Amino acid sequence: MSRGRRERVATSLPGAVGAEIGAFLAPVDAELRRRYPGDPGTRQPVHTVYVPADAFAAGTLRSWGDRALAALDEHAPDVASFAAAVGMDPALAEAVYGRVRAKLEREPVEDLRVDFEDGYGDRPDAEEDEAAARAARLIAEAHRDGTxxxxxxxxxxxxxxxxxxxxIRTLDVFLTGLAEAGPLPPGLVLTLPKATCPEQVTAMARLLGAFEAARGLEAGRLGFEIQIETSQAVLAADGTATVARMIRAAGGRATGLHxxxxxxxxxxxxxxxYQAGDHPAADHAKAVMQVAAAGTGVxxxxxxxxxxxxxxTARVHAAWRLHHDLTRRALARAYYQGWDVHPGHLPTRYAAVFAFYRESFEQTAARLARYAARTAGDVVDEPAxxxxxxxHLLRxxxxxxxxxxxxxxxxxxxxxxxEGFAFPHRGGPPARAP
Incomplete structure (x- = not known):
């Protein structure tokens, strides 16, 4: 282009065409916003700890942390022995090991699920009623005392x-107990297991809506996770992805797919x-789940x-290495949360998670800093x-x-x-550090 020369700009389409296209696509725009609101931007726990309802007590969380620390003391009392046990680079382990111990002392469990399903089994109705009421009381008390x-x-x-x-009755007893103890606590999570069809998900949403109406709660206050545990939940008889229809059937109440x-x-x-998280069948199911949930906020x-x-010790180290590697594998595949079923899993859960974020920290931070400052580097990054x-840094x-x-x-x-970069749909320019 010659300096100083102004190009003649010409168009051919009538002005009304753009307005007509906008009107035509407006309903689609609204539907896309409704179905794909994006990530909620809240904290996602790195794990869910499952505790059978009959074993849950006021000191359960602290007990899990103490038992995890005791396992470290017995089987990996220092950085070198822990690095060797899980196959971690010693330099990285140096930055991780102390953080793991501090986490186990400060916040050993990020997400607790009191289990009334497979981990609990079939019990007399009076016994399960009592356990559900006790779970509500203990969780309410823990929120009041900060534990x-x-x-x-x-x-x-x-x-x-x-x-x-x-x-249905256990859900009712538990939620009623919580509601009568005061406002429902933040971070309340409900899990629906073994869903096989969208109608069951719709029924769960209706149950929660009925409870909200009965207790005078804000509509939509209660959400739930859907556990994907059957082939029908992934692929329906007509070949469609059932899990995608389940998300829609939840009417905005689905918070997670487990x-x-x-x-x-x-x-x-x-x-x-051969039943394991890295089996090809597991990878297929989780890939379908991932695509179905993308952009939905689930x-x-x-x-x-x-x-x-x-x-x-040799057996503990072998189990630690397996758990560490499975956790690390899941993180690389954008599954940032998993289940833990034993206190001994906590050290390797946090070690794998902390190493995942720390080993890439410098490169990740540098790339984002260059992007924010609009300076060139060896990688061309886009808004996505x-x-x-x-x-990554927020997690x-x-x-x-x-x-x-x-x-x-x-x-x-x-x-x-x-957050301004991670969740641009919220609006507002990213803030700089002072």
């Missing part, structure tokens, strides 16, 4: 015919010796391992990548893998600045 996990709730029995009435490793594997006929959780870190970079901050000071120093951004 509650950031997220907590129950896994009820499902809505399949054989256990439907019991599941993969059920062993029920799902058994449903497909996978032999017990979060994902991986399943668990049934190999417990108990017994002599900036969202991923900022989201690291939320779990304790990263510190606000080091993130602000490396990126030049405050937390609200990170």
């Amino acid at each position: 509650a996990a950031p997220y907590a709730g129950i896994r009820m029995k499902g809505l399949e015919a054989a256990v439907r009435d019991r599941g 993969y059920g490793t062993f029920d799902y594997s058994a449903c497909l006929g996978v032999s017990a010796a 979060r994902l959780s991986d399943g668990s391992t049934n190999v417990l870190p108990v017994g002599p 990548t900036a969202r991923a970079l900022a989201g 690291g901050l939320d779990c304790g893998a990263l510190d606000h000071t080091e993130v602000a120093r490396a990126t030049g951004l405050t937390r609200s600045g990170l």
Whole structure:
């Protein structure tokens, strides 16, 4: 282009055409906003701890933390022994090990699920009623005295015919107990297991709506997770992805999709010796879940391992290595949450999570800083990548893998600045660190 020359700009379309196209697409725009609102921007726990309802007590969370610390003391009392046990680079382990111990002392459990399903089994009605009422009382008391996990709730029995009435009653007893103890606590989570069809999800949404009406709660206050544990939940008889229809059937109440490793594997006929989170059948199911949930604000959780870190040190180390590697594998596949079923899993859960965020911290922070400052680097990043970079740092901050000071120093951004890049649909320019 010659300097100083102004190009003649010409158009051919009548002005009304743009307005007509806008009117035509307006309903589609609204539907896309409704179905794909984006990530809610709240903290996502790195795990869910499952505790059978009959074993849940006021000191459960502290007990899990203490038992996890005792396992470290016995089987990996220093950085070198822990690094060798899980196969972690010693330099990275140096930055992780102390953080793991501090986490176990400060906040050993991020998400607690009192289990009334497989981990509890079939009990007399009076016994399950009592357990549901006790769970409500203990969770309410924990919130009052400041010892509650950031997220907590129950896994009820499902809505399949054989256990439907019991599941509904347990849900009612638990929620009623919480409601009578005061305002429903923040971080309340409810889990619907073994959903096989969208109609069961719709029924769960109606149950929660009925409870809200009965207690005078704001409509939509209660949400729930859907456990994907059957082949029918992934692929329907007509070949469509049932899980995508389940999200829609929840009417905006679905908060998460949780993969059920062993029920799902058994449903497909996978032999017990090969039922694991890295089986090809598991990868397929979780990939379908991931695509179905993308953009909806519904979060994902991986399943668990049934190999417990108990017994002599060699056996504990083998179980730790397995759990660490499965957790690390899931994180790389954007499954940022999983189940833990034993206190001995906590050290390797947090070690894998902290290492995941710390090993990539410098590169991630530098890329985001360059993007924010609009300076060139060796990678050309786009807005979508900036969202991923900022989201990665926020998750690291939320779990304790990263510190606000080091993130602000490396990126030049405050937390609200990170959120501005991670959640641009909220609006507002990203804030710079002072």
